[in-house]
Structure formats: structure tokens, C-alpha cells
Amino acid sequence: RSEPLVLGIESSCDETGVGIVRGDTLLTNTVSSSMEEHVRFGGVIPEIASRAHLDAFVPTLQQALDQAGVTLDEVDALAVTSGPGLAGALMVGVCAAKALAVATGKPLYAINHLVAHVGVGLLDGGALPENLGALLVSGGHTEILRVKSITDDVELLGSTIDDAAGEAYDKVARILGLGYPGGPAIDKLAREGNPKAIRFPRGLSQPKYMGTAEAPGPHRYDWSFSGLKTAVARAVEQFEAAGQDVPVADIAASFQEAVVDVITAKAMLACTENGITNLLLGGGVAANSRLRALTEERCAAHGISLRVPPISLCTDNGAMVAALASQIVMAGGEPSGIGFAPDSSMP
Ligand code: KG4
Ligand code: ZN
DSSP states (O other): OOSOEEEEEEOSSSEEEEEEEETTEEEEEEEEEOHHHHGGGTSOOHHHHHHHHHHHHHHHHHHHHHHHTOOGGGOOEEEEEEESSOHHHHHHHHHHHHHHHHHHOOOEEEEEHHHHHHHGGGGTTSSOOSSEEEEEESSSOEEEEEEEETTTEEEEEEEBSSSOHHHHHHHHHHHTTOOSSHHHHHHHHHTTSOTTSSOOOOTTOSHHHHBOSSSBOTTTTOBOOHHHHHHHHHHHHHHHHTTOOOOHHHHHHHHHHHHHHHHHHHHHHHHHHTTOOEEEEESGGGGOHHHHHHHHHHHHHTTOEEEOOOHHHHSSOHHHHHHHHHHHHHTTOOOOOSOOOOOTTOO
16 A cells, blocks of 8 residues: 555653554544543643553553554554653653564654644645644644645744643633633633623733734734733632622633634734635644634634644644654655654754
8 A cells, every 4th residue: 555554652741642544544543641630730740641651551552553453563654742742741652652663663753743733634634735824722832833844844933922822721710710621611611701891911912012014023923821811810809809709701701702812813814924825723722612613703704714623633642643644754754763852842
């Protein structure tokens, strides 16, 4: 067969993922998450995540091979996320992948996690279109990318300068007493609240940061969510100081509106000013109902066609690693060998 059978491994955060693809056909996507173990801490604890990867790797690998109905022997190439992510967590996946490569003699490809979030789009809808942009929104990243070639030309147009959007959801949920992970809880509660109740700040939207298309400011396509989180905390304090009930649903809805408004507004600006006519939305926050709806609405208004992979492919998984690696293999890319190290802050 000309299409390579590729096994991808993901361990950059709290998901242990093993995915298998043939070319751009998904065979299986097996994920084991340690999220439950982090709940009582209100966020991912790196040491716990690393240990969980160690426990989960072999069973997850076995399950993926069983589900795909293939043996390791039949696999043409191995791939693993080498960064960015939690150093200790990445180390587990990278060491496992190297061990498999040594034991089987298969070529191993080191994969950039963020580019893999884009490459996964291939598994749902086929070849990626030209003039593609990617809006990645998760607990670890919030970025807008221009993708000229998924294998060798991906440019970062803008990103958060502090918290990721999902992180802001998690922190605000904590302030509102909604538990962890906060995204789904706020998404749900926001449906009962008024998104216009409180006008929360849209970070980095002032003229000094935005500039103009001709003379862009320092953060035209960037986001900042830490001030928003502080604004929510202040609002809660004010209601409490006044002896009033905190209108939790209104705050959730207004916070969500601020996040989603500024994410989509800046993404649209980056697209229209850079000739981007196709947008891929990815990352765990792509599960958010308001983000999906407003992205659809604004893309339609700007004549941008939107692709949103199913949630199971948007959250961290091994299939995205395999999908990108299969493109690299088909483009004749060289394997990485086993001498590389994980890079937690890979650009
Ligand atoms: O991509 P992901 O599974 O892991 C990371 O790489 O971070 O994303 C997890 C993040 C968490 O911050 C979670 O609160 C957020 O995605 N999230 C949501 C929703 N579902 C998950 N945020 C807003 N609305 C949701 N429905
Ligand atoms: Zn991710």
C-alpha cells in the first residue's frame, strides 16, 4: 500500500493517547485521561500526570492495536509529541516511543503538538485547503496560525500573552465555585445567564495594542485573559461587599461572552488581513457551544469556510500525532532518529 500505517503517541498534558491512521484515514484513537486525579487540586499536577502516563501507556497502546486490528509489526512509522507541553509528561511518551522504535526498528518522527492539532483536520474532511488558518483554543494554548504547508510552513500570527482561554475558564470557574474543569460548567451555566449583564474587558483591544492594518500595534492578533479573570474576581467581591447575592449565571455568561467575542474578533482580523479563507477550529475549548456558534456566525459574515473536527479529535489525542506524521512520511520527510529530547517550550 502506498499510504503509510502510522502509530502516534501523545503525552504532553493529562491525556495518554495512542492513535493509528493509514494516510488520512483514522483507524483508532485511544485516550486515557488522568483528569479525575487532578480534580481535587483544581488543575493538572505535572508529577501526577507523568505517573499516570507511565501506568496508562502500555494498556492504551495495546487497546489501540486491538481496536485497529493491526500488529506493531505492520506499522510503517511511529510518531510522538516532542513538545510543547509538561516536561515530565512529554518525557514518558518520548521514552516509550524511542523504546518501541529501538525494539521494532521502525522509523520515529518527533511531532510538534500544536501543528498536530491542525493536522488532525485531515482525518475529518480530507486534504487541508489552501489559505488555511487555524484557531487553537485549549487549556494550554490560544493561538491563530497561518498554515501554508502542514509539513513545513506554519506561521504563528497571534497568541495569548498570559493565560490560555481554557485556563481562564478554569480559574473563573474556581472563583465562582463551579469546580474543575471549569469550561463545561461555565458553558452550561452561561445558558441561564445574561451575557450583557456585565461588560468585562476584551484584553489587548485598545488602539495602542491594535494599531491599524497598515501600522499594526504590538498585539494586533494577540490575546490576554489574565485581566479578565481579575475583573471577574472584582465583580464577585463587589456583590459580596454590598451584601448581595452573586449573580453567578450572569457572571458566567458575561465572562464567556468576553472570551468568545475577543477570540473570534481577533481571529477574523488575522484571517481577513492575511488572505485566509479557510479556518480550522481546534483544541478542547472548541467544545464550547458559544465559541462554536460565534465562530460560525463570524466566519459566514466574512466569507470564511470553517472546519471543526469532532471533539474527540479536538482534545489532546494520539490520532492527531499520527495524522501529521503520515503527511510528513508521504512528503518524504526524514525520521527524527532517537537522539532528540522533548522540548517543553517548543515554538
Ligand atoms: O485541549 P484540552 O483537552 O487540553 C489541553 O491541551 O489543555 O483542553 C482542556 C480545556 C480545559 O481548560 C477545559 O476547561 C476546556 O478545555 N473546556 C471548555 C469546554 N470543554 C472543555 N471550555 C469552555 N467550554 C467548554 N464546553
Ligand atoms: Zn493540545
